[in-house]
Amino acid sequence: MNLQGRVVLITGASEGIGAACARELAGRGAKLVLLARSEKVAEVARETGGEAVRGDVTLAEARQEFVDRAVQVHQRVDVLVNNAGVGIYGPSHRASMAEMRAMFEVNLFAALEMVQLVAPVMKQQRDGMIVNISSIAGLVPLPWFTMYSAAKYAVMAMTDGQRMELAGYNVRTMAVCPGYVRTRFQDNVLSGRPPERLWRNRRFAITAEECAQATARGIEKESRTVVTPGVGRVLVAARALAPRVVDHFLRKIYADLDIA
Template identity: 40%
Template sequence: MDTRVGAPVALVTGGSSGIGESTALALLDRGFTVYAVARRVDRMVPLAEAGAHTFAMDVTDDDSMVAGIARIIEEQGRIDVLVNNAGYGSYGAVEDVPIEEARRQFEVNVFGLARLVQLVTPHMRARRSGRIVNISSIGGKFYEPFGAWYHATKFAVEGFSDSLRMELRPFGIQVVLIEPGPILTEWNEIARDSLLERSGSGAYATHARKAHEVLTEFDRPGRASTPEEVADKIVKAATTRRPAARYPVGKGARLITTSRDLLPDRVFDQVVGRTFGVR
């Protein structure tokens, strides 16, 4: 990154909790000027008190994103790092999830991310410098029953980011993927509660309840990593001179992604099936 004039400027989406909040704090500690955005501004008061600039941004609202990028450029004249962290998981059997909810997951997890890339790229390209850090998931490399829509969004983020990395390289803009494993945030609770709400009764009830148990286990002590661990990896991706294309992070993340690369589909299906009780 070009940091010759003043502190580097970072924009972090989904800054109201979890990985986004921890990342904003970690970047502040590294001397960045940090803009943290989310829909829930009231939950970003501690970030503002720590020195971050906070304001509302909804990644499903184009006017909100356009205005937000314009504000940062007006105030700072640049954006050096974009951390596309906003996202969520909503689970349930494919036939049980309303198509409107499926579309919303794509709007938040894929199209909101992509629109912010479109908005920051001209400014980075003009400076021939910048870093785009897209928060994907190990869920962009493997699969689970009842997570089809969520996994589809993360597979899309992986492919989008790989193509974008090649596209922007000639302009000095680097694109990095972060692939967290199980993390102690509200993501898991939202995902498993939506699973029971949609598929906890009816044709899929037995397997959905088993999947709910599996997801709950990842909130047990020692089974998941902290948001701070992911934030540390994001800071590395944002600051190292030659970042890797992707960083798996968290307990079991590298093992799972490597296993998916090496094992045949039939074998991996058996592993997932045994875990979730789907035979």
């Protein structure tokens, strides 16, 4: 899809990967409508010539206002980027269920509810693309955030299933699976902290801008799945070939978690 003049909605666009996607896609000619809770989203909108809606993606009124704004201003929706997301670190077998449900609300159900709002518009246009920012944790279960992985696995299944559901209407779907990206994600988690070894290896993380460039290229190529950085595919392939070996390696990292 050529992004020039396309109307793109991005959730969670006040900072991190969402804000970087806004800048990257605006640079490629897209017209943006952005959603996030904090007022920083208005700054990103000003900078990128887009519209900002302040609201919580888990709330029906905010989602409706977001999509209504796009349709009122631009009369169409070409791309939805479901980016808003939040993590929880720590053992799932004794986690707070309230926090787990809150994490699933943002990472999975809000993304589905956004699709339910834009799908009728895209079906009528007979054109559109749904982009879900998943994670490498949606391709390999990472034990330091097992249920975050579970949510992202669900996002992967939703992306693949909806591709088949909507193919007849020329609506495409794509999942983006970043590895470690240098954003404030770790500070914004609902609870917990990553294992020490991952924290130390933060210097190997890619930037939000690199992630946004990979996402933009994926939209232009209409890819099904983007893994960024590409080396993440080695981990995915290794787990498919030798799951016990990879699990052993991941367990050693998990053992670094500072938990009683």
